Amino acid sequence: MDADQVRRDVRAWLEANWNPELSLVEWRNRLADSGWGCPTWPEAWFGRGLPIALGDVVAEEFERIGAVGTPSGGGMTLAAPTILEHGTDDLKRRLLRPIVTGEDSWCQLFSEPGSGSDLAGLTTRAELDGDEYVVNGQKLWSTSAHHARYGMLLARTNWDVPKHRGISYFAIEMHQPGVVVRPLRQMNGYASFNEVFFNDARVPAANAIGQVGNGWTVALATLAHERRSFDAMQARGRSPKGKGRAIDENRAEIAELMEPYKWYPQRAGRVDLIIERAKATGRSHDPVVRQAIAKLLSLARSAEWTGRRAKAARVLGRPPGPEGSLGKLYASEIARAAAHVHTLISGSDALLAGSDGPLEGLIAEILLSVPAVSIAGGTDEIQRNIVSERVLGMPKDPQIDAARAFRDVPKNLAGKR
Amino acid sequence: MGREAPDMRFSFSEEQEELRRVVRRFLEETSPIGETRRLMETVEGYEPAVWKQLSQELALPGVQIPEAYGGQGFGFVELGVVLEEMGRALYCGPYFASVVLAANAILNAGDEAQKQALLPGIASGETLAAFALAEPNGRWEADGVALEAHESGGAFTLHGEKSFVVDGCNADLLVVVARAPGSRGTDGLSFFSLRANANGVTRRPLAVIDPTRKLASIRFGGARAELLGVAGGAAPALAKTLDQAAAALASEMAGSAQRLLEMTVDYAKARVQFGRPIASFQAIKHKCADMLLALELARSSAYYAAEAAGEGDFDELAMAAPLAKAQGSDAFLAIAAEAIQIHGGLGFTWEQDVHLYFKRAKASEVFLGDPAFHRERLARVWGL
Numbered sequence: 149m150d151a152d153q154v155r156r157d158v159r160a161w162l163e164a165n166w167n168p169e170l171s172l173v174e175w176r177n178r179l180a181d182s183g184w185g186c187p188t189w190p191e192a193w194f195g196r197g198l199p200i201a202l203g204d205v206v207a208e209e210f211e212r213i214g215a216v217g218t219p220s221g222g223g224m225t226l227a228a229p230t231i232l233e234h235g236t237d238d239l240k241r242r243l244l245r246p247i248v249t250g251e252d253s254w255c256q257l258f259s260e261p262g263s264g265s266d267l268a269g270l271t272t273r274a275e276l277d278g279d280e281y282v283v284n285g286q287k288l289w290s291t292s293a294h295h296a297r298y299g300m301l302l303a304r305t306n307w308d309v310p311k312h313r314g315i316s317y318f319a320i321e322m323h324q325p326g327v328v329v330r331p332l333r334q335m336n337g338y339a340s341f342n343e344v345f346f347n348d349a350r351v352p353a354a355n356a357i358g359q360v361g362n363g364w365t366v367a368l369a370t371l372a373h374e375r376r377s378f379d380a381m382q383a384r385g386r387s388p389k390g391k392g393r394a395i396d397e398n399r400a401e402i403a404e405l406m407e408p409y410k411w412y413p414q415r416a417g418r419v420d421l422i423i424e425r426a427k428a429t430g431r432s433h434d435p436v437v438r439q440a441i442a443k444l445l446s447l448a449r450s451a452e453w454t455g456r457r458a459k460a461a462r463v464l465g466r467p468p469g470p471e472g473s474l475g476k477l478y479a480s481e482i483a484r485a486a487a488h489v490h491t492l493i494s495g496s497d498a499l500l501a502g503s504d505g506p507l508e509g510l511i512a513e514i515l516l517s518v519p520a521v522s523i524a525g526g527t528d529e530i531q532r533n534i535v536s537e538r539v540l541g542m543p544k545d546p547q548i549d550a551a552r553a554f555r556d557v558p559k560n561l562a563g564k565r
Numbered sequence: 566m567g568r569e570a571p572d573m574r575f576s577f578s579e580e581q582e583e584l585r586r587v588v589r590r591f592l593e594e595t596s597p598i599g600e601t602r603r604l605m606e607t608v609e610g611y612e613p614a615v616w617k618q619l620s621q622e623l624a625l626p627g628v629q630i631p632e633a634y635g636g637q638g639f640g641f642v643e644l645g646v647v648l649e650e651m652g653r654a655l656y657c658g659p660y661f662a663s664v665v666l667a668a669n670a671i672l673n674a675g676d677e678a679q680k681q682a683l684l685p686g687i688a689s690g691e692t693l694a695a696f697a698l699a700e701p702n703g704r705w706e707a708d709g710v711a712l713e714a715h716e717s718g719g720a721f722t723l724h725g726e727k728s729f730v731v732d733g734c735n736a737d738l739l740v741v742v743a744r745a746p747g748s749r750g751t752d753g754l755s756f757f758s759l760r761a762n763a764n765g766v767t768r769r770p771l772a773v774i775d776p777t778r779k780l781a782s783i784r785f786g787g788a789r790a791e792l793l794g795v796a797g798g799a800a801p802a803l804a805k806t807l808d809q810a811a812a813a814l815a816s817e818m819a820g821s822a823q824r825l826l827e828m829t830v831d832y833a834k835a836r837v838q839f840g841r842p843i844a845s846f847q848a849i850k851h852k853c854a855d856m857l858l859a860l861e862l863a864r865s866s867a868y869y870a871a872e873a874a875g876e877g878d879f880d881e882l883a884m885a886a887p888l889a890k891a892q893g894s895d896a897f898l899a900i901a902a903e904a905i906q907i908h909g910g911l912g913f914t915w916e917q918d919v920h921l922y923f924k925r926a927k928a929s930e931v932f933l934g935d936p937a938f939h940r941e942r943l944a945r946v947w948g949l
Contacts, residue, residue: 423947432949435941442940445947446866446888453575453865460576471861478858529847535857536850540830543845 154202158184158209166215168392172401175216175394176249185218185248189232193240194248214388216398219250221405222292227254227300227319230370234317234358243298243319250401255296255322257287257344258367262560265530267302268311268364269549271559272346274303274318279353281305281318283326283346291408293329293342296322301351302367305360307555314554317363320351336516340408414510415517416479417486419448421507422493431493440492444485451478470539477531480522487518574872577646585646591623592654598918604657605776605921609735611658619658620690626664627688630672635685641809645816645871652820655921657777659693662732665813666806667694670740673802674756674794683738683758695736695761696806697727697783705807705934707751707800712785714743714755714792721757721792722765723785729932733781734770736761741790742803751800757790764788775928777921805879808886811933812874815867815889818897818929822863825922826856829904836909849907856900863889863896884946887939894930901926 165178179185180194188203189195198206210217218224228247231239246252263269272285283303293299299320306314322329326349331339358366387399422441426432432441458471491498494506501512522528536542549557577585595615604610619625629644630636637643644665651660668687671680671694686692702709712725723743733739739761745753761768765788771780794802830853833844843849870885901923905912912919930936 423949426949432944438944438949439937439940441949442891442943442947446892446940446943447862449888450862450866450869450892453869454861456572456575457865457868460572460574463572464576466576470857471865474858474861477854478862481858529851532851532854533847535854540826540850540853540857542830542834542850542853543842545845545847546841 149198149202151202151205154187154198154205155209158187158206159213162209162213162215166213168216168390168394170394172216172394172397173249173251176218177245179218180245180248186224186228189228193232193244211388214390214395216388216394218248219253219401219405221253222256222296222300223247223250223252223254223298226256226370226373227298229373230300230317230366231319231357233369234366235319236354238354239319239357246297252297253292253295254298254300255290255293255342255344256370257290257293257299257301257320258370259289260285260287261343265527267367268315269554269557269560270302270304270315272301272303273307274301274305274316274351276305276353277350280350281316281353283318283320283349283351285346286343287346288332288341288343290329290342290344291340292405293322293344294331295404298322299327299344300357300370302363304554305363308553309361310551311549311554311557312364313361315363315367316360317357317366318351319355319357320349324349326350335519336411336414336513338408338411340411411513411517414513415483415520417483417518417521418490418510418514419444419482419486421510422486422489425490425493425506425511429493429495429497431495434492437489437492440485440489444482444489447478447485448482451475451482454478470535473535473539476526477528477535480528483518483521487515490514575868577642581643581646584643585650587623588625588647588650589653591619592650592656595619596654596656598655598921601655601657601777601921608770608779610732610777610779611735616658616690619660624688626660626668626690629664630668630684630688634672634680635688637688641812641875642868642871644813645867648813648817649820649823649867652817652822652925653824655777655821655824655925659695659732659735661778661813661817662696662730662736663687663692663694666696666731666810667736667738667740669809670696670756670802670806671758671793673805674799675758676794679758679791679793686738692738693732693736694738694740695730695733695781697730697733697739697741698803698807699729700726701728701782703729705938707754707803710742710744710754712741712743713746714757714790715746715787716796721755721790722787723757723759723790724787725785727783727785728771728780730781730783731932732779733761733783734768734779739766739783740793741785742799743790745797748797753797754799754803755796756793756799756802758793759788759790763790773928775924777925778928778932804883807933808879808882809874811886811890811939812867812870812882814929814933815863815870815886815893818893818926819860819864819867821922821925821929822860822893822897822900825900825904825919826853826860828919829853829856829907833907843907852903852907856903859896859899863893866892884943887942887946890933891936891939891943894926895936897926898930 161184183196186194187196187198187206191197231243260270274281274283299322301318301320302315304314305316326347328345329342332341332343333339387402431437454471455475490511494511497506502509505512624637625647627636628639628647629641632638671683687694699705714721714723739759741757765786767784769782771782773780833849834842836843866889870889873881873885904919908917908919911917
């Protein structure tokens with residue numbers, strides 16, 4: 149099937165079927181039935197079995213005609229691909245369609261207070277009781293858990309094998325008495341994430357995604373999709389222009405989804421504000437400030453050029469060079485340097501927040517959001533391990549826990565609540 | 566359909582990669598580190614036989630000089646590739662002086678007849694040229710020029726002293742920046758050329774911290790010189806020449822830094838302490854990751870500057886060159902310092918090669934203006 153044929157087919161289908169006055173769910177059921185909503189999924193499961201490149205052609209046509217697509221968020225980007233890869237047909241039948249229609253939203257239940265960088269050291273337990281598992285433990289950093297219908301849960305089902313081999317992956321119903329979701333307040337005052345407590349919560353054994361005990365492999369699949377969806381997130385946080393019921397409902401859905409991310413630009417340090425601010429405060433005349441600004445902007449520009457080198461290599465089909473693995477570490481360095489420069493520029497005003505603070509509190513928000521960058525999505529320290537091992541070929545640390553029964557591995561003492 | 570065109574400003578063509586392979590192979594054969602060690606102890610600091618081979622077989626001195634003046638007519642990006650490889654090998658020779666500084670000075674300032682007369686010799690490698698800008702005050706900008714050109718009946722004589730002249734003692738031909746008596750700043754500047762053995766020229770090699778790059782002090786006591794281009798109008802040519810030189814140096818530094826990181830990672834993998842290769846300790850791994858981060862920024866900014874120079878976009882180069890110079894020399898020096906640290910006590914010995922690169926890094930930090938100087942230029946470019 150070639151691109152022109154796909155373009156003609158999807159265009160004809162959209163012209164015959166797209167109707168902004170449908171409800172969002174009605175419209176997405178049409179997408180599910182036709183396979184045009186998730187064209188790269190298998191034909192048996194709401195897709196058309198197209199390669200990724202042709203999926204892009206379909207997306208272009210949706211954009212051209214202004215039609216609403218499938219939902220953004222963890223259901224489509226993380227849960228569905230994981231279920232497609234590792235789930236039983238029964239799970240696919242029960243879980244996929246409401247993801248495509250947006251009726252069911254999902255959250256990720258991976259990180260715990262006692263296992264951050266060492267995710268496989270998680271201690272939430274799931275114990276078999278008849279044909280159900282009983283879940284006890286605590287998760288955190290779960291976006292959207294407060295309105296999710298399902299969670300992607302990692303829990304330990306076997307303590308007598310090494311840590312990676314005793315984990316199972318479940319689709320757990322969030323709306324049940326044993327599950328309590330609480331907002332997790334961050335140091336910058338926002339609560340973008342939740343913590344989730346399991347107190348004898350129950351999940352059917354049939355809801356295991358992948359084999360029991362093989363959850364780590366399944367989790368790696370989800371994490372790979374998470375990395376891939378990073379770039380896509382920016383693009384997906386937009387609804388089509390125009391009027392109509394489906395479009396309005398889509399707009400509300402996206403607004404709810406993007407709500408937790410409203411302070412994200414501030415955690416990146418807002419390099420874009422630097423020059424304007426330095427001029428406005430008059431600090432641009434200070435040679436120390438001038439040096440710091442020039443250094444920061446040089447860093448930001450060179451990091452951007454490094455990203456463009458990586459992209460050019462990818463487009464040329466050349467093997468990825470080291471430049472592709474470094475973006476996250478550059479982002480941390482830039483954010484920290486930017487916060488430093490904003491402080492220099494603001495002087496004593498950096499003490500002030502809210503309506504008393506510079507730019508109505510925006511500068512305060514920058515200064516208090518920056519520490520997230522070097523932690524979220526893999527700490528700088530873990531990133532440096534990855535870079536030194538995968539790019540520079542340096543050996544891994546000797547692992548003392550990988551071959552022992554998890555029961556016998558020393559457990560975390562700090563950070564428990 | 567849906568296929569994206571590669572952005573060639575951010576990647577090298579197959580031909581450029583082939584040039585890199587050819588130059589790397591040549592330098593590995595003719596300029597191994599033992600040869601660098603031998604040459605750095607000599608006064609001239611280069612091997613004429615290798616220079617001849619590099620000129621005649623590879624035609625490298627002419628790589629960026631237009632074909633009309635006897636060169637190969639490739640662009641600045643190709644020049645950057647050559648310099649990156651020379652930096653990698655820590656090649657000792659008058660390439661930077663003659664090909665980067667002097668040839669571009671002549672291209673930027675000379676009239677057609679002068680380019681015809683002077684450039685073919687540089688392109689063929691038979692003429693070694695040097696560019697004399699800085700003076701004992703150590704400044705790399707128009708304001709620092711005090712040396713005067715006196716005119717009498719259309720003929721010029723030079724009076725004053727130049728310093729920090731790269732390969733000044735090896736040069737056959739000198740390009741000198743001078744000013745009209747009584748002029749200031751960017752006014753009254755002119756470029757002149759003269760034979761290095763002309764009457765009234767006294768050259769002296771300077772004792773330097775980086776013996777792989779030779780510097781000279783040159784006194785001009787009324788030596789007769791030929792005006793290049795227009796009298797008093799050399800300020801734009803000087804700015805261009807300096808930006809091109811900074812961009813070229815950035816490529817050279819990136820090549821050196823890349824080699825240093827490779828040497829250091831190899832060493833850390835082979836060095837065993839406490840029963841483990843030290844490369845398995847996070848204290849060492851994280852240092853190496855940081856070295857890579859700095860290196861890739863330096864490469865990106867050097868490539869970007871070379872591309873701007875190659876396109877002849879001198880406005881963009883006025884941003885990209887100081888950025889690449891400041892970023893690149895900070896990165897090179899930081900990488901060199903960590904390289905010695907990771908080599909431990911052995912890294913401080915004469916026998917290990919790391920110090921050769923460290924010395925080049927320290928010298929490159931200051932050569933053509935230190936990072937603070939270039940960052941101040943950037944602040945102005947960005948409207949501060």
